[in-house]
Amino acid sequence: MLPDGELGDQKVLAALLGISEMVAGLTDLEEVLGAIVRITPQLVGVDRCGILLFDSVKREFRTAQVFGPDRERNAIFQRLVIREEDVRSLAHRILEQKLPALVREGALPPQMSESLGMRTVLIVPLVCRDSVLGIMTLDHTRGLRLFTSKEINVVMGVAQQTAIAIENFRLKSEAAKARETLRVASEILSDGLITLTAAHRIVSLDPTAEALLQWPTAEVSGKGFSQAFTITNREGTRLPDIAQAADLVLRPANRREPPVLSFRKKDGSRVLCEVRTAPIRDDLGEVVELVCALRRTSANGDLESALGNSVGRRVLNAGPVN
Secondary structure, three states: OOOOOOOOOOHHHHHHHHHHHHHHHHHHHEEEEHHHHHHHHHHHOOOOOEEEEEEEOOOOOEEEEEEOHHHHHHHHHHOOEEEEHHHHHHHHHHHHHHOOEEEEEEHHOHHHHHHOOOEEEEEEEEOOOOOOEEEEEEEEOOOOOOOOOOHEEEEHHHHHHHHHHHHHHHHHHHHHHHHHHHHHHHHOOOOEEEEEEEEEEEEEEEEEHHHOOOHHHHHHOOOEEEHHHHHHHOOOOOOOOOOOHHHHHHOOOOOOOOEEEEEEOOOEEEEEEEEEEEEEOOOOEEEEEEEEEEEEOOOOOOEOOOOEEEEHHHHHHHOOOO
């Protein structure tokens, strides 16, 4: 809790720094937003704060967290849904200019003025990367409460940290979903994925690659690709350790079929795999990582199907039947 009394600049700064550290340290978005709605009212002398997140599919704002003195109204607030056009009609500046607005009772929709008893509410957009991710509302349930320009600036600082937290958790969620999609695709389409740096240092093996080669990521991460698995071609020639030379083997320019290479497993035995390699590029087009998809092959070069049977290349390369 913040100390009682008027907040000076140092206390406001300390609170903002505390929120920033909390955003960086907590791993649960609900916990972060819950702390923010409890702290923010104390900074500006009001007793209620709510955060509503924007649903881009339904085009509406839904309450994520609320803090206030009235439990019954808090329960109503928790179910509050405001359509995008209703927020836009409250004040043009909220969504169009992405600026805070002080909205009086007469302009509020019934679900805010009547059900929640709002008289004057400060509505601040939560903006990150020029996108509105939600809104923060602040009002006083025990009477009319106006806000000074300094208080509005303080709330805008909190709103900025809140938006950063929401965006960070969104990106983490998308990254986790992408990893899960890649894992499922890997299990369906390959016998394992190996991620390399542009210099052909091992970043990670997915679970199927770990099972295939018997090497956990922790034991080979950072090692050279060729060195870690003693990779050779059918004739026993080692895959070069130098990235530029190895690229000529892994990503042949004028050969349609990917290379078939021999990998040494942890128990010393070897496994033949077809290796399909694709680059991962940054926004500037530079290669930052490589992904190698492994498919087990038999001694005569046939790929092992998902059911464990050999499938001839002619079948895999065959065109559609008319």
